[in-house]
Amino acid sequence: MQTSTEVRQLCDQIRRFIRAEVDPRSREIEESDAVPEDLIDKARELGLFGLTIPEEYGGIGLDLAGKCAVEEEMGKTNYGFATLIGNHTGISTAGIVALGNADQKRKYLPRMATGEWIGAFALTEPQAGSDPAGLRTRAVRKGDRYVLDGEKIYITNAGLANVFTVMAITDPAKGIKGISAFIIERDFKGFSIGRNELKMGMHGCTTAPLAFEECEVPAENLLGGEGLGYVQAMKTLTAGRVTVSARCLGMMDKLIAQCVEYMKVRTQGGKKLAEHQGLQWMLADMSVARDAARGLTYRAIETLLRGERGTMEASAAKLFSTEALGRVVDAAVQIHGGMGYMREMGIETTYRDARIVRIYEGTSEIQRNIIAGQLLKEP
Numbered sequence: 001m002q003t004s005t006e007v008r009q010l011c012d013q014i015r016r017f018i019r020a021e022v023d024p025r026s027r028e029i030e031e032s033d034a035v036p037e038d039l040i041d042k043a044r045e046l047g048l049f050g051l052t053i054p055e056e057y058g059g060i061g062l063d064l065a066g067k068c069a070v071e072e073e074m075g076k077t078n079y080g081f082a083t084l085i086g087n088h089t090g091i092s093t094a095g096i097v098a099l100g101n102a103d104q105k106r107k108y109l110p111r112m113a114t115g116e117w118i119g120a121f122a123l124t125e126p127q128a129g130s131d132p133a134g135l136r137t138r139a140v141r142k143g144d145r146y147v148l149d150g151e152k153i154y155i156t157n158a159g160l161a162n163v164f165t166v167m168a169i170t171d172p173a174k175g176i177k178g179i180s181a182f183i184i185e186r187d188f189k190g191f192s193i194g195r196n197e198l199k200m201g202m203h204g205c206t207t208a209p210l211a212f213e214e215c216e217v218p219a220e221n222l223l224g225g226e227g228l229g230y231v232q233a234m235k236t237l238t239a240g241r242v243t244v245s246a247r248c249l250g251m252m253d254k255l256i257a258q259c260v261e262y263m264k265v266r267t268q269g270g271k272k273l274a275e276h277q278g279l280q281w282m283l284a285d286m287s288v289a290r291d292a293a294r295g296l297t298y299r300a301i302e303t304l305l306r307g308e309r310g311t312m313e314a315s316a317a318k319l320f321s322t323e324a325l326g327r328v329v330d331a332a333v334q335i336h337g338g339m340g341y342m343r344e345m346g347i348e349t350t351y352r353d354a355r356i357v358r359i360y361e362g363t364s365e366i367q368r369n370i371i372a373g374q375l376l377k378e379p
C-alpha cells in the first residue's frame, strides 16, 4: 500500500477506530497502566500490527511517509496505546525487515504482522544510554549458538513482547563494528524480563529491564551477519526519530483544537477567553510551532525516502517537534486554567506523556550533538 489515496483511506479508518474504540478506554488505560487485551485484539483485527511489514509477509507495507501519516493520527489518542503499536511497527520490526534473511523473515514477520507476536527493540543498558556504543552485553559464539550475558533497561513493550531485537558485542576489539543484532524469543533459556517500571506517563505501554544469563541463542538468529548491529540500530533510530516527530504533530493538532474549542466557550469577566489578546498570541505561537515542526518532519521524510542518510534532518525534526510539543502542551494547560490541571480534560495526561519524547530515541542534547557534528564535518 503506497498511494496517497490508500494511505488517506487507512488513516480515515484508523481515525474512526480511535474515536470508537481507543478514546473511550483512554482513562481506563491511564489508570490501570495496561491496554486491555480485547483492545489489542481489535487492533490486531484492523491490521495495525502489520503496518510497516511488507505485504508478502502479511503486512500492509507502508513506507516512512505512510507510517508517519498513521503516527499523526495515533498522536491524537491514548499515548500508551499509540506507543505500543508505534514501537512494534517502527524500531521493533525494522531490523528484521532490513537485515533478516528469508528464513528469519518467514519465521517472524507473518506472526508480527498479525500481532500474534509483539516486538521490542533493546539497545539501552545501565551504562549505555546516550552513548549506546558503550554497551556491554556480550555474545560469544559456541558451536551452533551464541551465548549472551548482560542486561538492558527501559525496553518498551518488554512486558508483552515475544520477539526482541537485541544488540550485543560479538567482537570487543572492533568497537561499534563488533556490535551485532540478534533476534531473541521470550522463552529462550537464560533470558528474563524484569518487572514493569512505574512511569510518569506513557501508561499502558510497558517498559522493563531484560537480563541475559548464559542466554542461548541459535546462531541462525544473528541478524545480517556479525558486526552489522550498531549501524542498523542507528538507521532504525534515524527513521524512528522522524516517526516520533510525526506523532508529536498529531498531539499538537489535538491540543490546539482543544484550546480553540475551550477559548470559544469559556467566559471570564464578561468576555470569551478567545477575546483575550494574550491568549490569542499564545494560540498563534502554538500554531506556528506546530507548522514549523511539520515542515521539518516532512523534510526529513522526503530526505530518507530519497535514499539519503538523513541523520541531520531526522535529528532536527525530532529536536524541534518534541521541544515544540513541550511548549504547546504547557500553553494548553495554561489556556485551560484550573481545568487544564484536572484529569478529566486529558491535557494533564498529555503533559506527562509529552515529556518522554525529549528523552527516548536520543535526548534533545544528543540530537543537538548530531546536528552540530554534521555541520562541523561538512567541508
Ligand SMILES: Cc1cc2nc3c(=O)[nH]c(=O)nc-3n(C[C@H](O)[C@H](O)[C@H](O)COP(=O)(O)OP(=O)(O)OC[C@H]3O[C@@H](n4cnc5c(N)ncnc54)[C@H](O)[C@@H]3O)c2cc1C
Binding pocket: 121, 122, 123, 124, 128, 129, 130, 131, 153, 154, 155, 156, 157, 199, 202, 207, 356, 359, 360, 361, 362, 363, 364, 365, 366, 369
Ligand atoms: C520510557 C522509556 C522508554 C524507552 N524505550 C527504549 C527502548 O524501547 N529501547 C531502548 O533501547 N531504549 C529505550 N529507552 C532508553 C532511552 O533511549 C534512553 O533513556 C535515552 O537514550 C537516554 O539515556 P539515559 O537514560 O541513560 O540518560 P543519560 O545518557 O544518562 O543522560 C542523562 C543526561 O545527560 C545528557 N547527556 C548524556 N550524554 C551527553 C552528551 N554527550 N552531550 C550532552 N548531553 C549528554 C542527556 O541528554 C541527559 O540529559 C527508553 C527510555 C525510557 C525512559
